[in-house]
Amino acid sequence: MIEFKNVTKVYDNNVLALSNLNIQIDKGEFVFLVGPSGAGKSTFIKMLLKEVDPTAGEVIIAGTNITKLGHKEVPFYRRKIGVVFQDFRLIPTLNIFENVAFALRVIGASEREIQKKVPSVLAMVGLTKKRNAFPNQLSGGEQQRVSIARSIVNSPSILIADEPTGNLDPETSLEIMDIISDINRAGTTIVMATHAKDIVDAMKKRVIAIEKGTVARDEERGKYGYEI
Template sequence: MIKFENVTKVYNNNVLALSNVNIEIDNGEFVFLVGPSGAGKSTFIKILLKEVEPSSGTVIVNDTNLTEIKRGEVPYYRRKIGVVFQDFRLIPSLNVYENVAFAMRVIGASSREIRKKVPTVLSLVGLSKKYKAFPNELSGGEQQRVSLARAIVNNPSLLIADEPTGNLDPETTLEIMDILQDINRAGTTIVMATHAKDIVDNMKKRVIAIEKGTVARDEQRGRYGYED
């Protein structure tokens, strides 16, 4: 699913963000990406999303060589990836149903497909009764559920979660993690960047720890191992 081969990223201000990173993530894995602030996790994610280019090395995602695809192909590549952010990034003028449907409209789904799929996904994240609500009428946890629904409505093979529980209380965090586990069990590969030590330690999934731009640790059923 994901292969980083000798990937280095140096920004224009000579900041070394990643240094000779080699990582392979198999289809269907659930992987935590951990490390101190500024370690390189955000750069790793930005490279996956084709938001920044590596300075050297090769990145392959789902058989697509990111160092070779043309600029015009990037939007089509991103359609195969679901993304969930800490700050939700919902469209405030659209209600719950419309926010999720928007992701389908972008890829040209028909109205019939949207009417069939959106209610199913909202049911999965427990928001069937809130489909008419607007983002400002929802709690933080509910907004993140909408974000999750939007991220998976197009059946992505890969879901990237960037600090998805960072703004949530402990109880809501557990609920979001349960949903992510259900999504993973259904076959979606998940890469989740987080500082949430308790989540990482309790779930006992694969942990890739990045420190000063290098892979400091890569363990199956690992632990967080850092104090920020």
């Protein structure tokens, strides 16, 4: 599903972010991406989203070398990827239903499709009764549930979670992880970047540790392994 082949990224200020990185993630895997700040995790995620290109090497997603995608092809590629951020990024003037529906409207989905899919994903994240509420009426955990619903309403093959529990208390974090685990069990490939040592250690999933732009450790049922 995801393959980085000899990927190096050097930014314009001569900062080496990734160095000859080789990673393969299979379809349906759940992978934690860990490492100290500045290790290269953000660059890895930006490459998955085609926000930055490697200086050398190839990034292959579902058999497609995305480093060769043209500008007009990128929006269509990104529809296959869901993203959950630490800061939710909800639209404050839209209610919960419309925040999730927005992801469908931007790709031209029909109203019939929207009315079918949005209630389904809201039910999955336990927010059916909150569909008419606005973001400022929700707790942090509920806002993150909305963010997750929005990220999966297009049925992406890959879900990228970038510090999704960073602003949440421990109990709410576990609830969010249960939802993400359910999404993974349904067949979606999960790549989650995090500093949450307790979550990584409890989940016992594959852990890829990046340090100074290279893979320092890759364990099938690993632990966080870094001081926070």
